[in-house]
Amino acid sequence: MHVDYGFHGSDVYKATIDRGLSASGPWTPIGETFLTGNEGYFYDNTMPFDTPVWYRFHSFSITEVAGPDYVDGPFTLVSNGSVVLSDPLRPWADIEFGFCATPQNLAAAACSPNAPDFIWSRFGDRTSRADVGLFDILNAERPADVYARRKDHEGGIVFVTRTVAAIASVYDLFTAGGPLYLRAPAVYGDFDFTIQPGDLQRSYLTEAIDQRHPFRLWTAPYTVVDLPLGPQQGIACxxxxxxxxxxxxxxxxxxxxxxxxxxxxxxxxxx
Known part of the structure; x- marks a missing residue:
């Protein structure tokens, strides 16, 4: 999105961006952009699919004096059925995954010239860890139970790449090591959240495929975390x-x- 404060009387050097489900909020901070000549750009790569959203822009002058808020919307990003993994701070590294015709023909689809370079396979099982401490009590049959809210879930992701260029793109997305934003079609349920990936494993798709072909199977565990905030590095090239x-x-x-x-x-x- 193009942020233009050219009409503003003072020199605006930064704008923070919030997103909401109505023109009056409530608002969720999603990032900030630094301006030159009162202009800048921001790319919202955590926008939910098929959901009208509004944006609120808040400006700051060189002397950190806050300017007025501006609200714009609604905007809707229509899903095409893909799974998307995004780095909120590095939108240029985002990857969009397609699917096989059926779950059974993953290997065949990887060999098909018409298959996408990035193929989504599946999600792993979810585990929501307990935040509990049990402490024995002297001369008592039962322990003291100290508990707090259960953690959000941990799980795993599995996907396939078909080309050498796709391998390089996976490296670009994961190499910074930080959280990624995962968006999936509504049929999956509540798969629209920020994940911190663990160790990323790359393996050859199957032993039956000549390893000179660039097909790779990728797996990684993840933990759901909060969305990171900060200035972005840019989009595309x-x-x-x-x-x-x-x-x-x-x-x-x-x-x-x-x-x-x-x-x-x-x-x-x-x-």
Whole structure:
């Protein structure tokens, strides 16, 4: 989304973004963006599928003076039936997973030239850990029971990649090591949350497939955690590292015809 405070009288350098299910909230903070010339961009890659949402923008001047709030919406992201894994702070690394025709033909689909490069297999069993302490009491048959709210669940994810480029994309998504946001079709139930992946295991799909083919089976445990907040690195090819490699200075970019909109869409580096 394009954040433009050009009409604002003072120099705005930062905007925080909240998301809500109505124009009056309640509001959930989802991120912030730094502005140049009172303009900036933010990509909401944790937006729920098939749900109207509103956004609230809150500005700050160079002297940290808060400006007025602005609300815009509704917006709806229509699901196409895919599972999406996103890094909230690195939207350029997001991966969208397709499916096999049937659960039984996973290996066959991996070999099919028409199969997607990223194939979703399944979720693992869920475990919601107890937060309980049992302490023996002298001369008593039963222990003292100290308890608190049960933890959100832990589980696992399993997916397949079909190409060398897809392997590299999985590396890009997981290498930062932080939380990922998982969105799945409504048929799965409540699969729309932030996960902290554990160890990521990569294996060859089956022993029956020639290992010179790039098919890989990936598994990882996860724990549900809170959504991280912070400035984003960019989307698509618009990472600051890639832009800096192509244009050492901002003047170099503008001289070549680049704009902030080009940065946000990735057209600056990957037209």
């Amino acid at each position: 618009a990472t600051w590292c890639a832009v800096n490699d192509a244009f050492p200075t901002y003047a170099d970019m503008t001289t070549a015809g680049g704009t902030w909109a080009d940065l946000a869409t990735g057209a600056t580096v990957c037209p």
